Amino acid sequence: MSRKYWLVKCEYDTCSFEELSNRPNGIGYWRGVRNYQARNFIRDEMEEGDQAFFYQSNCKEPGVAGVVDIVRAGYPDPSQFDDAHQYYDEKSTKDDPRWFSLDVQWAKAFEPYVSLQDMKENKRLKDMKVVQKGQRLSIQPVTEKEFDIVCKMGGL
């Protein structure tokens, strides 16, 4: 079992990388992923010990701010059972949960920040999912090679 690599997206306004670093132990919880492809990655493939890029979307300069460790993955997303929650799913049951969550821990910040534009301009990253047009998936697998390249761009 070798370590896997991911890219996890978050809207900048909801959870910036800086905000994550200020939390107790730098731990953040992913809730509300309601896409089946992303769900399958979280439930079936993501494991404790994997690493991920923390990608910020919906902001002036979208891109990767740094690296997080996956500290827990593939457990049922609590928000689906809470009928007061915006992510409540009435069709999901505790015996057969439909949606899953992951927890991440702040690991290392990039310096410099690696913007989407930077990644698009790097020919060696042309097959990376996040640079493809129309790619909206919030949880994406990243190859080891892509992980190394982007880490170098981010000064690690």
Place this chain on the structure above:
DNA sequence: GCCAACGTTGGC
């Protein structure tokens, strides 16, 4: 704020 790309829903 616009709009292209994509996923989901639901009628048939």
Place this chain on the structure above:
DNA sequence: GCCAACGTTGGC
């Protein structure tokens, strides 16, 4: 099971 309509994502 097709596909049009609709909703959402997310870069620009």
